[in-house]
Amino acid sequence: MPDWVTHLAVAWTLCRILRFRFKIFSPENTMIVMVGALIPDMVKLALGLKFLGMDVWDYLEAVHLPVGSLIVAGMMALLFPERRNTFLFLSLGVATHYCLDLILLHLAGGMYLLFPFNWNYWQLGLTTSADYHVTLVAVLIAVVVYLVGRLWDKKAIKTE
Amino acid sequence: MIVLMFLCLYYNSNYQSHLEYPDSSLILKDYPLGGTVSVSGVVTNSYNDGFLLSDNYHGTAVNYHVLSNQKLEVGDEAEVLGTLIPNYTIKSSKILVITKFDYEFMLLRSFLVVIIFILLFRRYWRFNISRMEFRRVK
Numbered sequence: 001m002p003d004w005v006t007h008l009a010v011a012w013t014l015c016r017i018l019r020f021r022f023k024i025f026s027p028e029n030t031m032i033v034m035v036g037a038l039i040p041d042m043v044k045l046a047l048g049l050k051f052l053g054m055d056v057w058d059y060l061e062a063v064h065l066p067v068g069s070l071i072v073a074g075m076m077a078l079l080f081p082e083r084r085n086t087f088l089f090l091s092l093g094v095a096t097h098y099c100l101d102l103i104l105l106h107l108a109g110g111m112y113l114l115f116p117f118n119w120n121y122w123q124l125g126l127t128t129s130a131d132y133h134v135t136l137v138a139v140l141i142a143v144v145v146y147l148v149g150r151l152w153d154k155k156a157i158k159t160e
Numbered sequence: 161m162i163v164l165m166f167l168c169l170y171y172n173s174n175y176q177s178h179l180e181y182p183d184s185s186l187i188l189k190d191y192p193l194g195g196t197v198s199v200s201g202v203v204t205n206s207y208n209d210g211f212l213l214s215d216n217y218h219g220t221a222v223n224y225h226v227l228s229n230q231k232l233e234v235g236d237e238a239e240v241l242g243t244l245i246p247n248y249t250i251k252s253s254k255i256l257v258i259t260k261f262d263y264e265f266m267l268l269r270s271f272l273v274v275i276i277f278i279l280l281f282r283r284y285w286r287f288n289i290s291r292m293e294f295r296r297v298k
Contacts, residue, residue, distance in 0.1 A: 003266045008273055031284050053219075055217075058185075061171060062170075062172075071163055075164075078293075079287075079292070080293060080294050081294075106256075107239045107241040107254050108181045109179060116170055119178040128256065
């Protein structure tokens, strides 16, 4: 996985760009998309459990696969008032996560995107998970979009 | 929740047979001598002809002696593809390294950004324990 800065920055940027056209991508809903972008990495809970002597990584790894992440998103959506919309926002975040993870380089295998229906694996092999250049680019784009967004909002208020 | 549990169990009981190359779990189970393997772990020692790579599978520590010209530092995270020879030695063909600094820096920035994100999230959503759901902050 790229680091969480990248995951959150990309999810936020996507929502901010979509907000120019679709008002439903409000800051509140953007937060939900950002939560969704971290759902696949809930598998990292296994690392915490490992310290307690429980090695459950091989079990929980299914959470870091699209179907598993979407099931978790469905469960989390139950904790929000507009469940259907929340599930869709969380799913969008999950989708951004896998798009980013797909660019990672592995020496063997890749991501089982179609699990449990198919065990084919995919990877683009462009960068490693700790490459901070990817983070820098993601944050830079987010800052540019933020500034453009501010100008856009000011212009919209003047027009009204 | 039940579907997720079945999914996890299904993954756990089948993933080994779909690996491109055997990993530590299969090496411990059925030492594929002379075969190509893919292992990952932390570099715990460095020699002239390679390095010692430590992995841990379900509480069982596995130490591989990786033969390589590439110089790695203790603490680096490495993924190694190579041929398995006796005594847990691997003649490497490809190595992917994440240096100790890069790895720790990644953990640090991820940890910091999550704290910032939680604070941001609380600006817009609060958990209502009596209703057991998040409510928008007006």
